[in-house]
Amino acid sequence: MPESLESESRKLLGRLRDTLAAPGDGQARLDRITHHIADSMRSNVCSVYLFRDPDTLELCASCGLRPESVHRTRLRLGEGLVGRVARTGRPINTADAPSQAGFRYMPETGEEVFPSFLGVPIRRVGERLGVLVVQSREAREYSEDEIYGLEVVAMVLAEMAELGAFVGNEAHPLTHRFPxxxxxxxxxxxxxxxxxxxxxxRVVITNPVGDDPAKERARLTEAVAVLRDTVEQMVASAEMGGGEGEAVLEAYRMFANSRSWLRRMEEDIDLGLSAEAAVEKEQSQTRARLESAADPYLRDRLHDLDDLSNRLLRILTGQGKDxxxxxxxxxxxxxxxxxxxxxxxxxxxxxxxxxxxxxxxxxxxxxxxxxxxxxxxxxxxxxxxxxxxxxxxxxxxxxxxxxxxxxxxAAAFRDKIAMQAEAQERYAGLRALPATAQCGTTVRLFMNAGLMADLPSIDSSGAEGVGLFRTELQFLTRPRVPRRSELAGLYARVIENARGKPVVFRTLDIGSDKVLPYMKRLDEPNPAMGWRAIRVGLDKKGVLQMQLQALIRASAGRPLNVMFPFIADQDEFAQGRAMLVEQIGREAQMGRPVPAELRVGAMLETPSLAFAPPAFFRQCDFVSIGGNDLKQFFYAADRENERVRRRYDTLSTPFLDLIGMIVDRCGQAGVPLSFCGEDAGRPVEAAVFAALGLRQLSMRPASIGPVKSLIRRIDLAALRVAIDAARAEGATNLRPAVTAFLAASGAQV
Missing domain, CATH: 3.50.30.10 (Phosphohistidine domain)
Structure with a gap:
């Protein structure tokens, strides 16, 4: 890099720093900044465009364009060359701006006499702030060194914006102060x-400009050495047992030791940035490159580089968690x-x-x-x-x-919180009462759990037991596979803390959105329909067998309820049940106590299982509808996709017809049936499920009170009549009929 460029860049950054410290309002600072940049770049025009809202850029200051265009000229994201720079995050450099695709002529600016155009994004670690532009009458392209220098200036502008330099009338106005x-x-x-x-x-960089490049380089070198030592200790102490997890940490170590990463930051320091600003500039530019990468592996590495950069910034500034x-x-x-x-x-x-x-x-x-x-x-x-x-x-x-x-x-919000607290107090009075409807039908209400911390809710909520204990949380919160003894001890405490109430343990439900830290992430086009839950357990038998052994030992001669998730085929359930029976036999041979009573069930989460042969239902000791997955597969609507997940109603006639069919099939086989999922905890939906014949619902503890309150105030048989009448009239959605019934019953939710 030419020494003259380094010298001129440091002079310019020094002037920008002085402008930041000088008294005056934000507009005056921006105006002085554009003049400094235009002089340094030997350009006729320098303009700063900042985002007015996420989709609109506004010309906020300019040296060289008509003054009356400032705060009047606006562009949509992607509109014109300025909008393209903002959208793509990449510089545009041209000697003939009007000939470029997407060029937009803005007559109020008078820019038609300036054909040369160089625009670079103003951004801060993934956050788009605006665009910095220089233009000249001379038709020329700017050199690579000039582009690089302007990117350095844009970095300092981003930090100045973070410090609030462009708002208020004080040298360092208070930002982050408005609602x-x-x-x-x-x-x-x-x-x-x-x-x-x-x-x-987030690390706030208060010194974006460095006066002494040698000193800043030394600070950076020292901080990088500390970072590398930290990473080495982390790699050495991690218990990954080889494989993918170890490879990930090795890649992380490789990034930390990258010489090119350090060299680029040193070059930024030579141009006048402080060590902190150089780290953040490199982080911002790398993020922009990787976010647009087509390779998902490269996009995943963005998190590694972000984490390394953030660690380095905390070392340099002393800011962070501690x-x-x-x-x-x-x-x-x-x-x-x-x-x-x-x-x-x-x-x-x-x-x-x-x-x-x-x-x-x-x-x-x-x-x-x-x-x-x-x-x-x-x-x-x-x-x-x-x-x-x-x-x-x-x-x-x-x-x-x-x-x-x-x-x-705040006052209105506190009223809402107070009303919710008052409602919970009313529900507390129902804790010891059954969920018995006006017609005499009783519905058993169970709670979902996944942590030991959940178990105190079993009494305070009025739950009759745990209808679903999610065992995967103990795997997700550890850096390695839990030991069998650890799991057996945990499951035993769960049973003990249930105080004699039944607990249904769902075996490991991983895959899809639940990827273990030490598990190889598969590149599946649709993970929700891919290698997950029972499919993983049957393919990786060692983990499932170990978990089943832990459950058997935890039961210690007490009743044990085990449920296999995501069963889509009768044979999957048969294999899982056979594996459990085999492990019980092995434990008995070793002289260990076995469950006094064993109940084995299946989660019905795929429409295919609703149509399974009668023999499947006879094999099950119980069936639990997994409403969240069943609904997404029934409607082909990914529940992680905000555009579609709310489009379909649980109370639509086709979905309730499916629920009714499952109720009938389980009834014919004499198999207990429950519904587990978010909808079970919504009072209106819960009442409809009960009216259709479901006699057990499992939900989060806080939902038990509201659901019980509604069921006790209505006649489920009469609700079923209203539902059937609406069906007979051809209603495609039963919510209006249910809402009308509740209103007529004086039981609005």
Missing amino acids: AVFRGTGGQEGAAEGQVWLHEP TGGTMPANPILVARNIGPAELLDYGRSLRGVVLEDGSVGSHAAVVARALAIPLVIHAARIRSEALNGDPILIDGDAGIVHLRPEDSV
């Missing part, structure tokens, strides 16, 4: 008020995403969780349900806006988050 609303997706119901606790606080901050008394966790083990580390101290990513079936969502705390996912960009300690309201029912809410919003 903000984020509309995401509800991952777990409930409402909570608290204060923000960032899972990984900054000495104290978690507030009522924390609401805010994160991009989070693993189940990390979420469990926080435990029940959390009031709620807000994620930028995630899915309704993710590990985090499963743990949030187990902890009974509200969860909102897909709250885009909240980490950019939230600071530790900010007041925050989370509505898991509507999928809405209020950050720094206005007093009126």
Whole structure:
């Protein structure tokens, strides 16, 4: 890199730093910045476009274009050359801008006399902030060194924007101070008020410009050495047992030791960036390249590079999780995403969780349900806006988050929380009462669980037992396969804490969205329909056999209920049951106690099993409808896809006809049938299932009170008559008829 370029770049960055520190309002700073850049680049024009909203760019400052066009000229994302730079995240460099595809002429700017165009994105670690443009009367392309230098300047502008340099009238105005609303997706119901606790606080770079390149290089070299030592210790201490997990860590170590990664950051430092800014510039540009990669493996490596860069930034700045901050008394966790083990580390101290990513079936969502705390996912960009300690309201029912809410919003929200608390108190009075309808029909209500922390809810909720204990959480929250003795001890404590109430253990349901940390991730086009659950267990018999042995030993002569997930064919259930019987025989031969009573069931989650031969139902001691998967396969609507998952109603006539058919088939075979899933915990849907003949429902503990309350207030036989009447009239959806029945009964939900 030419020494003259390094010198000129450092001079320019020094002027930008002085502009940041100077008094004045944000507009004045931006105006001075465009003049500094135009002079340094020897260009006739320098313009800064910033995002007004996620889809609109606004010309916010310019040296060389007509002043009246500032704050008047706007472009949609992808519109014109500026919009293309913003959309693609790549520079555009041309000597003849009007000849470029997509060029848009904006007469109010007077730019027609400037054919040369160079635009580079202003971005910060995956966050698009705007576009920096230089233009000249001379028809020429800018050199690679000039492009590189302008990217360095754009990096500093991004940091200046983060520091609030372009708003307010103070040298360092307070940003992150206004109310903000984020509309995401509800991952777990409930409402909570608290204060923000960032899972990984974003590093704020207060010194984007470095005065002494040698000193900054030395700081970077020292920090990289610390990072590499940390990675080596992590690799050495990990118990991966070879295979894919070990290969992943080796790739991680390779990235940490990449010489080209370090060299690019050193080049940025030579141009005038501080060590921190150089790390973040490289992180932003690598992220932009990998996000557009067609190879899914390369896109997955983005997370490794992000993690390494973030670790390096924390080493350089001393910022991060362990900054000495104290978690507030009522924390609401805010994160991009989070693993189940990390979420469990926080435990029940959390009031709620807000994620930028995630899915309704993710590990985090499963743990949030187990902890009974509200969860909102897909709250885009909240980490950019939230600071530790900010007041925050989370509505898991509507999928809405209020950050720094206005007093009126907070008051209304507190009223909602108070009403929910009052309702829960009313439900508590029903705890010891059966869910017996006005017609005398009794429905047994069970709870779903997956953690030891769930078990206290078995009494407080009024549950008659655990209808589904998810055993995969113990595998998902560990860095290695749990030992048989560990599992046996855990399952024994679950049985003991149930205090004589039945517990149904579902064997390992992994695959699809539940990928173990030490399990090779398969590149399947549709994982939900791929290698998962019982299919994995029957192919990898060692793990399933070990789990079955642990369950048998945990029973210690007490009754044992085992359920195999995702059975799609009668033979799969027969193989699973035979394996369980074989393990009981082996345990007996070794003189160990065997279950006093054994019940083996199947989860009916695929439409194919509803049409299984009568012999299948006679083989089962019980059947449990897995409503979440059954509904997605019935409608061909992925429950992780927000565009389609809410399109189809549980109370549609075709789906309820399928449920009715399953009820009839199990009744003919004399097999107990239950319904397990989110819909079982929705009072209206639960009442309809009961009216169709289901006599056992399993749901999250907090739903038992509302479901029991509604069932006790209605006549299920009369509801069945209303349902049949609507069917006879050709209704394709039975919700209107059910709603009308409840209103007429005075039992609105």
